[in-house]
Amino acid sequence: MTLALWAASWMRGAAAPDHVIEALAQWAPMHLAVAAAEPVAVTTGLAWPQDTVGAGPVALLGMLRRLGDGLRLEVVLPVAGDVGAVAHGTAFAAAATATGEGLVLHRGIEGTGACAGCVGLVPVHDAADVLRWVAYDAGCRGVSSAAPAVGESRHALREAVRRATDLLGGQDRVGAAGAQAQRAVAAHITRAGLHVLPPGTPQRAAETFHSATTVAAILRTAEASDAGSPHSATATSTRDASLTELAGAVRTARLAATAHAVAELQGCGVPPAGSAGEAAPARASRPERRH
Structure with a gap:
């Protein structure tokens, strides 16, 4: 969720790259970003299969830029028996379910509500101080899922x-x-x-x-x-x-809050689903603590 929120703010120009990196450092001092397969490496520009040179948080931000404008960020929290919006039977679904979380980077098709070529990120703790982000083909069906209210x-x-x-x-x-x-x-x-x-x-x-x-x-x-x-x-x-x-x-609740916050931070208004009547964004001169 941290990456989704801060990346949304950065993509809109409201946060500096250093702020995103500092927020991620609270989870682990070292981050690696790699692709799970060669086609995904071509799409994202991430390292594959073993080369991790230059594959830190900066690589994640570079990937977001590479994937183009109009990205929609969706946090998923799948568990066995309830994978939610994650495409069933995919490598991404298996990896995200194993860790209990993932981030889908929806690449919208201009003028439609559909998406294509979407990427799924899964964070994996390699050690207490190392967090590895693995990119997969998200296997989206082409239509964005609705967020909880x-x-x-x-x-x-x-x-x-x-x-x-x-x-x-x-x-x-x-x-x-x-x-x-x-x-x-x-x-x-x-x-x-x-x-x-x-x-x-x-x-x-x-x-x-x-x-x-x-x-x-x-x-x-x-x-x-x-x-x-x-x-x-x-x-x-x-x-x-x-x-x-x-x-x-x-x-x-976490899915609903993240979807609402990401949509506001990206300047997209409320996310799809029954989210009418949401409160206005909080005014803050500095990062707020998440308790």
């Missing part, structure tokens, strides 16, 4: 916050265990806050990112606190179903 996603998240907190069980009410759980949630939120949003990010999108991060932090803490704890088969099944449902709400 931010308003509906925020409403679902408000309920999710309450339900996610309940997943911590009695730990948030029992002395040391409760304090430990609260510290874990706070630590997750603090780490997420290291990743900044570009100036001009719509306020509603920023608030949605914050809510999604809060729910995600509670879920991670609940999952960790549950490891090794005895539960009946019924209780375990119910808990797993709740975790899956809440994780889905987080994914939907």
Whole structure:
């Protein structure tokens, strides 16, 4: 999501290349950008197959320029059984599902709502300090997908916050265990806050990112606190179903917020789908912290 937001701002001329690189550095100090196959290397100008000379964040920005004007950036968060807008049966779908995220660079056909020759990027952690971006043929069907509505996603998240907190069980009410759980949630939120949003990010999108991060932090803490704890088969099944449902709400909210923010940052207005009535972009003189 960080690359999508900052790249959108940079493509419009509102952010400098250094700002994009600094934002990416919060995820890993070293970035590599390579193509998954020779045809993709020809399209993107990225290294293939093993040559990584000059394949850092600058190569990513150069690729965006090379792909031409009118690019639409779409974050995808596929999981097994629900790949969303990702084209099924492609190498990109398999790679994005394995990591849980990807970025589609839609190359629009002028005068139509269709796209062609689209590229899919998948971030892969090679090591704690190395993030490798692999470019694939996105396999788009030629029609852009609709984005979830931010308003509906925020409403679902408000309920999710309450339900996610309940997943911590009695730990948030029992002395040391409760304090430990609260510290874990706070630590997750603090780490997420290291990743900044570009100036001009719509306020509603920023608030949605914050809510999604809060729910995600509670879920991670609940999952960790549950490891090794005895539960009946019924209780375990119910808990797993709740975790899956809440994780889905987080994914939907992040997709909606990113689509809305990218469209605004690119100067394209609200994205396709039920996004009417969105708030105006937030005014910011410096990057905002994403919590």
